[in-house]
Amino acid sequence: MAKIEVIFKKLTMIKxxxxxxxxxxxxxxxxxxxxxxxxxxxxxxxxxxxxxxxxRVLKHILLKLTINPELSLTGLSSASIFGFLxxxxxxxxxxxxxxxxxLFKNDFVIKARFDKSVEKAVQIDEALEYLDKNQDVxxxxxxxxxxxxxxFRSLLTQLSDNKNGNQRSTDLDKESCKGLIKDRYLExxxxxxxxxxxxxxxxxxxxxxxxxxxxxxxxxSEYSNSMLAVHSKSTLNDVDEELKNQVSEFVIxxxxxxxxxxxxxxxxxxxxxxKALEFxxxxxxxxxxxxxxSELISHGESDNLEFKSTLRWDIRQNKxxxxxxxxSLKTMAAFINSDGGDLLIGVEDDGNILGxxxxxxxxxxxxxxxxxxxxxxxxxQDISPYIKTTLEKFDGKTVCRVQCLPSPEPIFLRQKGFDxxxxxxxxPSTGSLEISEALxxxxxxxxx
Numbered sequence: 001m002a003k004i005e006v007i008f009k010k011l012t013m014i015k016x017x018x019x020x021x022x023x024x025x026x027x028x029x030x031x032x033x034x035x036x037x038x039x040x041x042x043x044x045x046x047x048x049x050x051x052x053x054x055x056r057v058l059k060h061i062l063l064k065l066t067i068n069p070e071l072s073l074t075g076l077s078s079a080s081i082f083g084f085l086x087x088x089x090x091x092x093x094x095x096x097x098x099x100x101x102x103l104f105k106n107d108f109v110i111k112a113r114f115d116k117s118v119e120k121a122v123q124i125d126e127a128l129e130y131l132d133k134n135q136d137v138x139x140x141x142x143x144x145x146x147x148x149x150x151x152f153r154s155l156l157t158q159l160s161d162n163k164n165g166n167q168r169s170t171d172l173d174k175e176s177c178k179g180l181i182k183d184r185y186l187e188x189x190x191x192x193x194x195x196x197x198x199x200x201x202x203x204x205x206x207x208x209x210x211x212x213x214x215x216x217x218x219x220x221s222e223y224s225n226s227m228l229a230v231h232s233k234s235t236l237n238d239v240d241e242e243l244k245n246q247v248s249e250f251v252i253x254x255x256x257x258x259x260x261x262x263x264x265x266x267x268x269x270x271x272x273x274x275k276a277l278e279f280x281x282x283x284x285x286x287x288x289x290x291x292x293x294s295e296l297i298s299h300g301e302s303d304n305l306e307f308k309s310t311l312r313w314d315i316r317q318n319k320x321x322x323x324x325x326x327x328s329l330k331t332m333a334a335f336i337n338s339d340g341g342d343l344l345i346g347v348e349d350d351g352n353i354l355g356x357x358x359x360x361x362x363x364x365x366x367x368x369x370x371x372x373x374x375x376x377x378x379x380x381q382d383i384s385p386y387i388k389t390t391l392e393k394f395d396g397k398t399v400c401r402v403q404c405l406p407s408p409e410p411i412f413l414r415q416k417g418f419d420x421x422x423x424x425x426x427x428p429s430t431g432s433l434e435i436s437e438a439l440x441x442x443x444x445x446x447x448x
Contacts, residue, residue, distance in 0.1 A: 021066045026058055028295055030403065033058050046087030050079075055290035057082070057282045076202045076272040078279040085194040095197050096185065096207055104178050107206030108230045109152055114174045148226045151217040152208065159184055185211060191283050195276045203269055204254045205230045213273055220277065224270035228262055293392045293401050296342060297351050303428050304341030306331050309348050311371060311400070313359045320360075326415055328402075329378050330423050330430050333413040335404035336379075336386055337445070338425040343402040345371075355397030364391050364398065371400070378415040383407070410442045 034051040199210035314321035335341035
C-alpha cells in the first residue's frame with residue numbers, strides 16, 4: 001500500500017475530540033486573552049496556548065466549538081488554522097516557503113498557464129471520458145477554469161505593475177512569474193500563510209489557488225469548482241513523497257474526490273474555503289478587534305480600574321492645568337500603594353473615548369515622554385519597574401493604558417505645586433491618608 005494511503009487510513013481512524021462547551025472559558029490576562037478548558041489553558045497539538053491579543057479571534061473559535069462541540073483533528077477549521085499558526089508559522093517552519101520551488105513547478109495553474117500541452121493532455125487523455133458522462137461537472141470546470149485563469153492574470157498584472165513598471169503580465173516567463181509569486185507570498189501576514197499552508201495540505205491543489213483565494217482574486221465558489229479540474233486525475237499524483245510524510249505531522253488528511261459524487265466534494269471544499277476566509281477576516285478588521293484595553297473599557301470603572309479624559313488638558317477651561325495631571329498621578333500612586341490597577345487616559349467616565357490627542361502633543365512619543373517625566377519626578381526614578389504604559393488607537397483616537405503593579409515599598413507623591421501626600425485606593429476611588437493613618441497602613445501593608 002502506498003505510504004500516503006497508509007497515512008490517510010490512519011488519520012481517518014482518529015476520532016474528533018469531544019468538547020464540553022460548559023468547560024470552555026475566555027480569560028483576560030495583562031496583555032492578551034487565552035482560551036481555558038476545564039480550568040487549564042487550551043493547547044494546540046504542539047503545546048502552544050490558544051492565546052491572542054484580539055479577543056474576537058478567540059471568541060470566534062469558542063463560538064465554533066460551542067456550535068459543533070467537536071475538535072476535528074483531521075479537517076480544516078478556525079482551530080486548525082490557529083494551531084498551524086502557533087505551531088508552525090510562528091516557529092519559523094513554513095511548509096510552503098520551504099518547498100516553494102517544487103509546489104510552483106507542479107502547480108495546476110502554472111501548468112495551465114505555461115505548459116499548454118500538459119493542460120491539453122489532462123483534458124483529453126485523462127478526463128474526457130469522465131466529463132462526457134458528467135456534463136454538469138464539465139460545465140463547472142469550463143466556467144471556473146476561465147475565471148481562475150482570469151484571476152491569475154489579474155494577480156500577475158498587479159504584481160508586475162508593482163515591480164516591473166510597464167512590463168505586461170503576458171510577457172512574463174515562468175521564472176519571473178515564480179519570483180513575483182514567491183515575493184507576494186512572503187508578504188502575507190502569518191495567519192494568511194497558515195491558511196495557505198492548510199488549504200494546500202487539505203485540498204492538494206498547489207500554492208496558486210490558495211494564494212488567490214486568500215488575496216481575494218477568486219471567490220470560494222471559483223476556488224472549489226476549480227478542484228474538479230485539479231482532481232480530475234488521480235488525487236495526489238503530483239504530491240512529493242517528502243511532503244506526503246509531513247501530512248501526518250499536521251494531523252490533517254487530504255480530501256479525495258468520489259468520482260460518483262463530485263458535487264458533494266465541491267460543496268465540502270467550498271465550505272472549508274468559506275471557513276478560512278471568515279477566520280482571516282477577524283485578523284484584518286482592525287476597527288472591530290477586541291483588545292485588552294477595549295475589554296477594560298467595557299467593564300467600566302472599578303476598584304482597580306479608573307478612567308481619565310485627558311492627561312493635562314482641562315476640558316472645561318480649555319487650557320492646560322497641572323491639577324489634571326495631578327489627578328492621574330494620584331490614581332497611579334494609589335494603585336501602586338494598594339493592590340495595583342489600570343489607569344486609562346483618554347476615556348471619559350462613561351467609557352466614551354476622547355483620545356489623548358486632546359492633550360495637544362505633536363505625536364505619541366512626546367506624550368509618553370511627558371507622562372514618564374511626570375511619573376519619575378513625582379514618584380522617583382525607582383518606580384519604573386512598577387509602571388508600564390501602552391498606547392492603542394480606536395478609530396483614530398488614542399488611549400493610554402497605565403498598568404500599575406503593587407510596590408513592595410510605600411510611594412509618596414511629590415509633585416511641584418502640590419502637598420506631598422500618601423494615596424491608596426478606597427473602593428473605586430482614590431484617597432489620601434493623614435500621617436497617623438499612613439503610618440498604620442504602611443506598617444500593615446508593607447514590609448519596612
